[in-house]
Structures are given as C-alpha cells and as structure tokens.
Amino acid sequence: xxxxxxxxxxxxxxxxxxxxxxxxxxxxxxxxxxxxxxxxxxxxxxxxxxxxxxxxxxxxxxxxxxxxxxxxxxxxxxxxxxxxxxxxxxxxxxxxxxxxxxxxxxxxxxxxxxxxxxxxxxxxxxxxxxxxxxxxxxxxxxxxxxxxxxxxxxxxxxxxxxxxxxxxxxxxxxxxxxxxxxxxxxxxxxxxxxxxxxxxxxxxxxxxxxxxxxxxxxxxxxxxxxxxxxxxxxxxxxxxxxxxxxxxxxxxxxxxxxxxxxxxxxxxxxxxxxxxxxxxxxxxxxxxxxxxxxxxxxxxxxxxxxxxxxxxxxxxxxxxxxxxxxxxxxxxxxxxxxxxxxxxxxxxxxxxxxxxxxxxxxxxxxxxxxxxxxxxxxxxxxxxxxxxxxxxxxxxxxxxxxxxxxxxxxxxxxxxxxxxxxxxxxxxxxxxxxxxxxxxxxxxxxxxxxxxxxxxxxxxxxxxxxxxxxxxxxxxxxxxxxxxxxxxxxxxxxxxxxxxxxxxxxxxxxxxxxxxxxxxxxxxxxxxxxxxxxxxxxxxxxxxxxxxxxxxxxxxxxxxxxxxxxxxxxxxxxxxxxxxxxxxxxxxxxxxxxxxxxxxxxxxxxxxxxxxxxxxxxxxxxxxxxxxxxxxxxxxxxxxxxxxxxxxxxxxx
Amino acid sequence: xxxxxxxxxxxxxxxxxxxxxxxxxxxxxxxxxxxxxxxxxxxxxxxxxxxxxxxxxxxxxxxxxxxxxxxxxxxxxxxxxxxxxxxxxxxxxxxxxxxxxxxxxxxxxxxxxxxxxxxxxxxxxxxxxxxxxxxxxxxxxxxxxxxxxxxxxxxxxxxxxxxxxxxxxxxxxxxxxxxxxxxxxxxxxxxxxxxxxxxxxxx
Numbered sequence: 088x089x090x091x092x093x094x095x096x097x098x099x100x101x102x103x104x105x106x107x108x109x110x111x112x113x114x115x116x117x118x119x120x121x122x123x124x125x126x127x128x129x130x131x132x133x134x135x136x137x138x139x140x141x142x143x144x145x146x147x148x149x150x151x152x153x154x155x156x157x158x159x160x161x162x163x164x165x166x167x168x169x170x171x172x173x174x175x176x177x178x179x180x181x182x183x184x185x186x187x188x189x190x191x192x193x194x195x196x197x198x199x200x201x202x203x204x205x206x207x208x209x210x211x212x213x214x215x216x217x218x219x220x221x222x223x224x225x226x227x228x229x230x231x232x233x234x235x236x237x238x239x240x241x242x243x244x245x246x247x248x249x250x251x252x253x254x255x256x257x258x259x260x261x262x263x264x265x266x267x268x269x270x271x272x273x274x275x276x277x278x279x280x281x282x283x284x285x286x287x288x289x290x291x292x293x294x295x296x297x298x299x300x301x302x303x304x305x306x307x308x309x310x311x312x313x314x315x316x317x318x319x320x321x322x323x324x325x326x327x328x329x330x331x332x333x334x335x336x337x338x339x340x341x342x343x344x345x346x347x348x349x350x351x352x353x354x355x356x357x358x359x360x361x362x363x364x365x366x367x368x369x370x371x372x373x374x375x376x377x378x379x380x381x382x383x384x385x386x387x388x389x390x391x392x393x394x395x396x397x398x399x400x401x402x403x404x405x406x407x408x409x410x411x412x413x414x415x416x417x418x419x420x421x422x423x424x425x426x427x428x429x430x431x432x433x434x435x436x437x438x439x440x441x442x443x444x445x446x447x448x449x450x451x452x453x454x455x456x457x458x459x460x461x462x463x464x465x466x467x468x469x470x471x472x473x474x475x476x477x478x479x480x481x482x483x484x485x486x487x488x489x490x491x492x493x494x495x496x497x498x499x500x501x502x503x504x505x506x507x508x509x510x511x512x513x514x515x516x517x518x519x520x521x522x523x524x525x526x527x528x529x530x531x532x533x534x535x536x537x538x539x540x541x542x543x544x545x546x547x548x549x550x551x552x553x554x555x556x557x558x559x560x561x562x563x564x565x566x567x568x569x570x571x572x573x574x575x576x577x578x579x580x581x582x583x584x585x586x587x588x589x590x591x592x593x594x595x596x597x598x599x600x601x602x603x604x605x606x607x608x609x610x611x612x613x614x615x616x617x618x619x620x621x622x623x624x625x626x627x628x629x630x631x632x633x634x635x636x637x638x639x640x641x642x643x644x645x646x647x648x649x650x651x652x653x654x655x656x657x658x659x660x661x662x663x664x665x666x667x668x669x670x671x672x673x674x675x676x677x678x679x680x681x682x683x684x685x686x687x688x689x690x691x692x693x694x695x696x697x698x699x700x701x702x703x704x705x706x707x708x709x710x711x712x713x714x715x716x717x718x719x720x721x722x723x724x725x726x727x728x729x730x731x732x733x734x735x736x737x738x739x740x
Numbered sequence: 741x742x743x744x745x746x747x748x749x750x751x752x753x754x755x756x757x758x759x760x761x762x763x764x765x766x767x768x769x770x771x772x773x774x775x776x777x778x779x780x781x782x783x784x785x786x787x788x789x790x791x792x793x794x795x796x797x798x799x800x801x802x803x804x805x806x807x808x809x810x811x812x813x814x815x816x817x818x819x820x821x822x823x824x825x826x827x828x829x830x831x832x833x834x835x836x837x838x839x840x841x842x843x844x845x846x847x848x849x850x851x852x853x854x855x856x857x858x859x860x861x862x863x864x865x866x867x868x869x870x871x872x873x874x875x876x877x878x879x880x881x882x883x884x885x886x887x888x889x890x891x892x893x894x895x896x897x898x899x900x901x902x903x904x905x906x907x908x909x910x911x912x913x914x915x916x917x918x919x920x921x922x923x924x925x926x927x928x929x930x931x932x933x934x935x936x937x938x939x940x941x942x943x
Contacts, residue, residue: 224763289774297767327770331777339785339880348869348876349794350785356792356873365781707894714898714915717906 101251104185106168111248140673142226143634147233148211149529152522154237155204161244162201163596165193170553170589173582176574186570187254191277192247194257199281200240202377202510203288205518207236209380210295210319212529213521216625216632217313219304219641224297226671227713228290234681235287242688243280246273250693253277256568258366259340261351261359266344272692278341279688285333292326295319304624306643310404313623313647314397315521317404318383321411322376328415329372336365345694360425367418375414378509379407381517382448385470388520389452391619392467393459396647399451406444406451413441423493431490438488445481449474464619465539469520472547476512480505483558498568501561504554511550519546519599527613531631535609538602542595549591556581556588622650627658629735635668635723638732665729667722674719680709761914768918772925775888779929782884783936786877790941794872799941802867804858808938811854812930815889818847819927822896822920829916834907837916841900844923848893855886878937885933888926895919 101107125131138146168189172181181189215223223229246252250272255264264274299320303312339350349355351362390397397403419426419434452474483505487496496502527533560581572578617626627649628637645651652658687702822844828836869879899919903912
C-alpha cells in the first residue's frame with residue numbers, strides 16, 4: 088500500500104530538481120500565507136462578494152490585470168533562466184530536458200497567459216467607458232470568460248509541480264507532441280490549459296464586438312469612435328475568425344493522443360503538416376490580435392500627450408481593419424521551407440503587404456507629434472520608445488518575408504530577435520503605455536513618475552542589449568531552442584551581452600513593482616477624473632468610476648467629444664434629473680463554471696476519465712441553472728444615484 | 741406580469757437605448773459564425789484525410805444508405821417541427837408550442853440514438869477511430885455534430901421548462917427563437933455532412 092502511494096507520488100509530482108523543490112516550497116508558503124491572511128482578517132466573504140462573483144467589467148479588468156502581471160513574472164523568470172543557461176558555453180545550469188520545458192512554458196505563458204489577459208484587462212477597463220456604456224453587452228458571459236482564462240492558466244501552471252511541464256514548443260508541433268514522442272500528462276496540460284482559456288477568449292471576442300457595435304452612446308457613429316475602440320473592434324473580428332480554428336486544432340491533437348486517432352501522426356495516414364497549417368491559421372492572426380489594441384493605445388496616448396487631434400483618423404481606421412483582414416492570408420510564412428515555390432511567393436507578397444498599413448500608422452503617429460505640445464509623461468515615454476523598436480522589428484519582418492532569404496533565417500536567432508522585437512517593443516510596450524495611461528482612471532490615484540521613468544529606461548535599454556546581439560547570432564548560425572553551445576562556435580560574447588540585457592529588463596520589472604507599491608503607500612489621489620487632460624469619454628467621469636459608470640448617458644457630437652466639450656465649456660454639469668439605472672446582478676455561477684472546467688481539464692490531462700466527465704457534467708449543470716434563472720438584474724434607484732454622484736462630485740470640486 | 745415587463749422595457753429604451761432581446765439575438769448570430777468556422781475546419785480535416793484509408797475500410801464499404809437517409813429525414817423533420825413551435829408561440833398558443841418542442845426533442849433523441857448505433861456497429865466491424873486517418877476525421881466530424889445535437893436537446897428542454905413555468909413573455913419568446921435558430925443551424929450543417937461525407941462516400 089505504502090509502496091503504491093510512493094510510486095504514485097513519484098510519478099504525480101515533479102521530482103529530482105532543486106529549482107523545482109525551491110519553487111514548490113515557495114508556492115506552498117505563499118498559498119498558506121494568503122489563506123492565513125484571508126482568514127485572520129475575515130476577508131473570505133469580502134473576496135467572494137466583491138471579486139469572485141462580480142460581473143462588473145471594471146473589477147473583472149482589474150483581476151485580468153493582476154493575473155497577467157503574475158504571469159509576466161513567471162514567464163520572465165523562465166526567460167532569465169534560459170538566458171543564464173546560455174550566458175556561457177557548455178553551462179550546466181539547466182539540462183536539455185528542463186531547457187525544453189522552459190522555452191515551451193515561456194512562449195505559451197507570455198502569449199496566451201500574459202499578453203492576452205493584459206489585453207483583455209484593457210478591453211474591460213476602458214472600452215465601455217470610452218463608448219459611454221454602463222457595462223459590456225453580456226456582463227455574465229464576461230465573468231465566465233475571465234474565470235475560464237483564470238482556471239485555464241492555473242491548470243497550465245500546475246504542470247510545473249504536478250505531472251511535468253509540456254516540452255514540445257509553444258505551438259506543440261506533432262509528431263513530437265504526439266503520444267509516441269511525448270507520453271505523459273505534459274502535453275495534455277498544454278492542450279487543456281489553452282483550450283479552456285481559449286474558449287473564454289472567443290467569448291470575450293463576441294462580447295466586445297457586440298458591445299462596440301451596439302452599446303455606443305447616442306451620437307457616437309463608428310467614425311466618431313475613439314481609435315482604441317476601433318482597434319478592439321478589429322482585434323475582435325480576428326478573434327472570432329481565428330479562435331474556433333484553435334479549438335479544433337487542439338481538440339484534434341487531444342483526440343489523437345487520447346483515442347489513438349490519426350490526424351497528425353506519422354502512421355495511419357495522418358499528416359503532421361496539416362497541424363502546422365491549422366495552428367498557424369490561428370497563430371498568425373493571434374499575434375495581430377494582440378498587437379492591434381496596442382496600436383489603438385498608442386493612438387490615444389499620442390493624441391493626448393501631443394495635445395492634438397490624431398493625424399489621419401480615417402486612414403488609421405482603414406489600416407486597423409485591413410491589418411485584421413490581411414492577418415488571415417500570411418500563415419504560410421511561418422514554414423516557407425516546407426511549402427512549394429508558388430505558394431511561398433503568394434504568402435511572401437501578402438506578408439510584405441502588411442507593412443503598408445503598418446507604415447501608414449507609424450507616419451500618422453509621427454505627424455500627430457509634429458508641432459504638438461508634447462508632454463513626456465510615462466505613457467508617452469513608452470509610446471516614443473515603441474516607434475524605433477517597432478520600426479526595426481517591422482523592417483526585419485519584411486526581411487523574413489522574402490521567401491528565398493527566409494531559408495537562411497529559418498529557426499535561428501534572427502527570427503527570435505525579430506518576433507521579440509515586435510512582441511516586446513510593440514505589444515508589451517503598448518500595453519504598458521495603456522496601463523500607465525488608464526491607471527489613474529481605474530484606481531483613482533497616480534503612479535509615481537520618477538520610478539516609472541527608471542522602469543522605462545531599464546526596459547528600453549535592456550531590450551536593445553538583449554536582442555540586437557541575437558540578430559547577429561542568428562546570422563552567425565545559432566539555431567533557436569539550442570540549450571547549449573561550444574566555445575569553438577564564437578557565439579559566447581554576444582550571448583553574454585544578451586544575458587546582461589535580459590537582466591536589465593528584469594530590473595525594469597522590479598522597478599515597475601516598486602513603483603506600484605510606492606504609489607499605493609504614498610497615495611496621490613486623482614480628484615479630477617481627468618489627470619492628463621484627456622479627449623475621450625472615459626475622462627468625463629470620476630476616477631475610479633462608480634459602478635454604473637455614467638449617471639447620465641452622454642450625448643456625443645464629435646470625435647474626441649470630451650475635449651471639444653471642454654473647449655467650448657459645455658461639459659459643466661447642468662442640473663440633471665437622475666433616473667433609476669438598470670444593472671446586472673452579481674453571480675457565483677461563472678466562478679463555479681470555471682472551476683468545473685478546471686476539474687474536467689485536470690481529469691482528462693491525467694486520463695482519469697471519470698473526473699474529467701464529472702467536471703463536464705458540472706459545467707453543464709451550472710450553465711443550465713443559469714439558463715433557468717429569472718432574477719438576474721436590478722435597478723439602482725434614482726435617489727441612490729443622486730447621493731453617489733453628489734458624494735463624488737463633492738470630492739472632485 | 742405584463743405591466744412589469746412593459747415597465748422594464750420602457751426603462752431599457754430610456755436607459756440603454758437598445759433592446760435587450762435584439763442584443764442577445766445579435767450576439768447569438770455572431771456565435772453561430774464561430775461555430776460555422778469550427779465546422780468548416782472539421783470539414784477541411786475530413787476533405788484532406790478522406791482518402792487516407794490506411795488499408796482499412798472505405799466509406800463505400802461502411803455507410804449504409806437506409807440508415808443515413810433515415811437520420812436525414814428525422815433531422816429535417818425535427819427542424820420543421822421546431823419551426824412550428826415558433827409559429828405556435830407567435831400565435832400565442834403556449835401548449836401548442838410546448839407540444840411541438842417536445843416532438844422536436846424526441847426526434848433529436850432518435851437522431852442521436854441512431855447515430856450511436858451506427859457508430860457502434862461500425863466499431864464492431866473493426867472500423868474504429870484509430871483504424872485510419874479517414875475514420876478519425878469521419879468520427880470527429882460527424883460526432884461533433886452529434887454532440888451539438890445533444891447539447892441542443894438539453895438546451896431545448898430548458899426552454900420548454902421555462903415556457904411551462906413562465907408562459908409567453910419577451911424572455912421565453914427570445915429563448916425559444918434562439919434555440920430554434922440553433923436547431924436550424926445544425927440542420928444546415930447536417931446537409932453538408934450528408935452531401936460531403938455520406939453521398940460522396942458511397943458514390
């Protein structure tokens with residue numbers, strides 16, 4: 088009996104590595120201290136009522152933000168471990184197996200559990216406020232999306248201590264990811280973690296598409312809509328068309344692994360290349376899904392801090408939408424070496440074509456700054472840091488798009504440097520700019536600018552120090568995903584420099600955390616609701632906004648409506664008669680649904696079918712309960728709205 | 741009941757400037773686009789792999805014309821009866837609508853049972869999901885449709901419960917409309933399965 092338990096535990100838990108034991112201990116200690124703190128301060132009820140059951144888009148946004156920053160930490164530690172291993176030739180810090188796991192989890196976490204939720208955080212925090220709406224179109228579904236993301240991410244991260252991490256790369260190519268070559272639960276964790284959060288992402292895509300199309304304040308025609316909302320719209324269009332493909336692709340891979348089917352196997356008539364096509368039909372749009380909102384953020388930031396209307400609004404809209412459409416016609420450029428010449432030629436041209444709308448956008452941002460009265464606050468700093476980074480990233484992208492040359496760059500460090508340049512310099516810088524820009528609106532206090540500038544410069548300099556050497560390493564022939572190299576290759580000086588850069592970026596992250604903690608302690612409240620002298624509707628309401636956002640739904644007349652109302656003085660509150668406000672009720676069902684998905688995913692990961700099935704039944708029962716529910720909304724009485732407004736108004740004036 | 745409803749409706753028009761039912765139905769159409777892409781991807785998988793028999797049985801040897809014709813007739817009829825339920829609702833006849841919905845559910849169940857027996861007999865003949873890439877694609881495509889029908893059955897039962905509990909209201913009308921829309925959608929997908937998988941398989 089004891090022997091059986093021992094045997095089970097040694098297979099179930101990840102063993103035999105000091106780093107992982109240390110992590111195990113810290114995970115247990117952190118969890119225990121959280122439980123202790125919640126119990127000691129009697130906060131369990133508060134946690135459940137205020138957060139776990141909320142359907143308020145602002146609170147959901149905050150939960151996305153916290154989760155994504157935690158995931159940024161985990162993915163960042165993965166990156167630093169890899170860079171440490173590569174700092175010198177023949178290092179024995181990580182073994183090859185461990186290194187494979189780390190580059191897999193680094194990529195997956197950074198794209199799917201860091202970039203995506205950080206983007207959804209900004210969707211949730213900003214879009215309804217920008218549109219003059221009281222919530223998203225489907226608040227309940229929005230909460231379901233969050234909990235699916237959360238439990239999917241937890242399931243994926245569990246692989247770190249239980250069962251073993253996936254190690255077949257961030258897109259899990261077969262035949263390597265098939266049962267024959269990757270037995271055990273690692274790949275299943277990958278499949279179910281992403282599958283569950285992916286369904287949540289799809290629902291978010293639908294939710295925000297409908298919100299933007301149907302919930303805009305009266306008078307806000309599409310061509311008067313702020314550019315961030317436009318970028319969210321184009322991103323959601325891409326989500327709607329791309330994510331079902333991901334669902335199917337992961338589903339088929341699981342069917343292969345679980346039922347022994349032959350979609351992507353080498354035997355039985357299967358075709359691994361089919362997987363690679365499918366996954367990139369999702370994967371390429373996916374990178375544009377995350378970068379488009381960043382473009383929207385830069386448009387808002389540059390216009391606010393240059394104190395000018397955005398240059399070329401219509402061409403910006405055109406560029407956003409055309410990038411979202413073009414993203415579906417470029418997927419083969421990820422495997423030029425496998426396709427035929429004609430196919431390569433087509434996809435080379437479509438890939439290069441993406442540079443045209445992107446270039447239009449960069450010129451528009453520059454022309455917006457031209458002769459503007461630029462204020463170099465932290466959001467604007469990230470914006471200006473982004474332009475040169477993205478320029479180099481875009482140019483190397485066009486180099487990679489040249490199919491014949493691509494045969495040289497394929498799977499070496501040149502490619503690694505390129506995509507980090509667009510994903511860090513474009514997406515991450517963009518989301519940071521957005522986070523700093525909207526922080527006072529969301530939390531009601533300002534972030535310390537001095538520490539923020541340190542964080543920016545460490546990130547920005549660290550970025551170039553890390554990735555510029557990697558272009559050269561790529562041209563010198565260093566292949567990606569190699570866990571070590573010899574002294575004779577001549578690669579070590581550049582690798583060493585690159586590792587220093589990675590630690591500089593790590594220091595930048597530490598400064599960001601410091602900045603947030605410092606600003607919470609030395610709180611400098613934003614009483615105006617409009618600290619940057621903003622242009623769009625979210626700045627017309629108090630910070631943080633009341634639960635119903637707008638006591639009176641605004642009537643929009645112009646693009647940058649709030650700015651124009653401030654210019655002609657018509658923004659001052661006239662005497663208004665408040666009306667009861669219709670709001671959705673909080674519900675525990677989204678959390679419970681997410682939890683049952685976790686149970687289902689966990690069961691199928693270990694191929695414990697009964698646990699998996701009971702999880703799915705739990706999902707069905709909780710959703711069915713919701714379907715039959717009648718009492719799902721309520722009214723805030725007019726008197727209460729008036730009382731809240733005068734309380735906030737008193738604080739503001 | 742009616743007065744409360746119209747009261748709420750007034751508020752919605754004043755406060756939101758949109759109608760909640762139309763908002764939900766619009767979202768459902770977008771959801772159907774995503775579901776359509778899901779099926780399109782599975783069809784692509786089937787078309788790519790449909791000749792990869794791996795020495796196993798072909799569609800011609802496996803598919804039985806009477807069985808798949810019966811399935812098709814059952815599902816098409818159920819689509820018709822779900823349409824009659826919506827019509828009954830429009831005419832304000834609750835019992836009529838409930839009756840047609842129950843018939844639709846029963847037809848849906850018959851369809852699922854027929855599919856399960858078809859699959860079981862194929863597996864008995866040694867044609868399982870792991871026999872060949874062709875059969876993997878077949879089982880997953882047709883099975884996903886069957887799973888959708890099963891979900892639709894549970895969903896429709898939920899709609900029936902509410903219709904019996906609450907009578908005809910804006911909410912129940914919307915819910916019956918949506919579930920019937922979903923049911924028609926599954927019918928359309930089946931037409932493609934019927935043509936691409938079964939007819940082309942036996943030809």
